[in-house]
Amino acid sequence: MAIVGKKFPSVSIDAMSDMGDDLKINVFEEAVNKNSKVLLFWYPKDFTFVCPTELHAFQAALPEFEQRNTIVIGASCDTNEVHFAWLNTPKDNGGIEGVTYPILADTHRQLSGILDILDQEVNYDEEGNESFSGSNVSFRATYLIDETGKVFHESVNDMPLGRNVKEYLRLIDAYTHVQKHGEVCPANWEEGKEAMNANRTGVAEYLAAN
Numbered sequence: 692m693a694i695v696g697k698k699f700p701s702v703s704i705d706a707m708s709d710m711g712d713d714l715k716i717n718v719f720e721e722a723v724n725k726n727s728k729v730l731l732f733w734y735p736k737d738f739t740f741v742c743p744t745e746l747h748a749f750q751a752a753l754p755e756f757e758q759r760n761t762i763v764i765g766a767s768c769d770t771n772e773v774h775f776a777w778l779n780t781p782k783d784n785g786g787i788e789g790v791t792y793p794i795l796a797d798t799h800r801q802l803s804g805i806l807d808i809l810d811q812e813v814n815y816d817e818e819g820n821e822s823f824s825g826s827n828v829s830f831r832a833t834y835l836i837d838e839t840g841k842v843f844h845e846s847v848n849d850m851p852l853g854r855n856v857k858e859y860l861r862l863i864d865a866y867t868h869v870q871k872h873g874e875v876c877p878a879n880w881e882e883g884k885e886a887m888n889a890n891r892t893g894v895a896e897y898l899a900a901n
Contacts, residue, residue, distance in 0.1 A: 692807045698840045699729075700805050705796040706764075707774035714793055718802075719840045721762055726865075728761040729836040730859055731795075733808060733829040737769045737777040741853045745831070746787045753792065759863050766795035768803060768828050783846045799828070808832040808847060816862075835862060851864065877901075 694700075699719045706714040715735045732749065734742040749763055751758075755764050767774075774794045780786020797803050797844040831848035843866050848854060865876040874886035877897060887897040 693845065694806070694842050695845050699731075699834065699842050700802060700838050700870075701788065701789070701840075702802050702805065704766075704802050706773055706793045707771040707778070707796060708793050708860065709778055711775050711778075713771055714796060716793060717834065718764060718795075718834075722836045722838060723840045725762065726760075726838050728759065728838060728863060729764060729834075730756060730761055730763045730863075731766060731834045731836065732854070733766045733803065733832040735810075735831070735850055736767060736827045736828070737773050738780075741780075741851065742767075742786055743777075743787050745856075746855055747782065748788050748854075750787075750790045750792070752860065753855045755860055756863075758862070759867065760848045761863055763792040764795060765790075765792060766797060766802075766829070768797050768800060768809075770798050771796045792839065797829075798859065803829045806834075810850070833859065835859065835866070876881060 701717060701719040703715045703717040706716040706731035708714055718729055718731050729832040734745055736742060746765060753763060759865060774796055777787050778790060781788050800809060803809050808829045809827055810830060811827045813821055815821050830850065831852065831854060833846050833854060834842055837843050844851055844862050861881055862883040865880055869876065870878055872886065875889045878884050880886060
C-alpha cells in the first residue's frame with residue numbers, strides 16, 4: 692500500500708538510543724514537532740550481513756543529513772535488548788558500534804504491519820484454514836517525510852539488496868528545491884543543476900537546452 696503524498700502513520704514505537712536509553716518514538720511527531728525532514732529506513736535483522744553495512748553507511752553520511760535538517764532513524768522488528776547488544780558489538784566483529792541515531796524496535800510489528808512491509812504471506816488450504824509463510828521481518832523499506840509529516844518518497848528493496856545512501860541525499864535536495872523555488876526536478880537532477888517550470892514552455896526549454 693503506497694503512502695507517498697499521505698501523512699505518515701502517527702504511531703509511537705519502542706526504540707533504543709546509542710547510549711542504551713529505552714525510548715518511545717513517533718516518526719510523524721518527530722517531523723512535525725521538530726520542523727524537520729525524517730529519513731526512516733527499515734532493515735530485516737540485527738546481527739546479519741548486508742544490514743550492518745547499511746547502518747554504517749547512514750552513520751557516515753549523518754553530517755550531510757543534519758546539514759539538510761533531516762533526522763535519520765533506523766528500524767527493525769528486533770527488541771531493544773538485541774539492538775543494544777548490536778550497538779555494543781565492534782565493527783570488526785560485524786557490529787554497529789559507533790552508530791548514534793536511534794533504532795526503532797517494532798517487536799509487535801505494529802508500524803511495519805501498517806506499512807505492509809513484512810515478509811509474510813497468508814495461505815489458505817482447501818478447507819479455508821490459514822497458514823503463514825515468510826520470515827515475518829521487514830524488507831529494506833525507506834521513507835522520506837517532510838516537515839508536515841507527509842511522505843514524499845518510499846521505496847522497498849528485497850533482502851539481498853543494499854541501498855545507495857547518496858540517492859536519498861539527492862532526493863532530499865530535490866524536494867527542498869521544489870519547496871523553495873516551486874520548480875520541478877527532471878531526471879538525474881542534482882544540486883546545482885538546472886530545474887524547470889512545470890508547464891509546456893518549461894519542459895520545451897529544458898529539453899532544448901539538454
